Amino acid sequence: EADIYQTPRYLVIGTGKKITLECSQTMGHDKMYWYQQDPGMELHLIHYSYGVNSTEKGDLSSESTVSRIRTEHFPLTLESARPSHTSQYLCASSWTSGFNEQFFGPGTRLTVL
């Protein structure tokens, strides 16, 4: 089983609050990713990182931001949550080689009231 963790698993929060979704992996992977997934729908890449101090925006525009100060940690932050941010957020990691599989965390289900 992949050693990639996300906290919290569920979060219900009011509009305007600042939130940080945590993601950590213990596999030493260089690459990390954040996906957004609405219930029963496909995953969309919103952020990725190729290593420490590297962050890039994904294919789906997102108001969230990310940081990569340590290899194992890739937090996602929303400065001011809105109901449109309600979704599931999945974190993943992989080795540097482009063709290696991505290992996924359990996800954070975010509800903004």
Next chain:
Amino acid sequence: AQTVTQSQPEMSVQEAETVTLSCTYDTSESDYYLFWYKQPPSRQMILVIRQEAYKQQNATENRFSVNFQKAAKSFSLKISDSQLGDAAMYFCAYTSNTGKLIFGQGTTLQVKP
């Protein structure tokens, strides 16, 4: 741009029977990987099987096998001897040397006892 299409939003199979999930993709690249991921309800997404584009032989993993038709850009997943635990959402995904995964829309598989 690369795209992945799963045309079956839902599929159903009787326990112990065989089911095939369809996936087509579009790319102009010659070197890439294809994956099938399984996402059980409220559980972690896991890799089921992967196929290297340069390999002609279809990948197999126990009860799971693929039918990879490179010229037709088709990548179907066959599940033999279906079990109740196979019930999940299945995603077809594509990656090239960027390491970024492009997902299909997903197919929800129901397994009937």
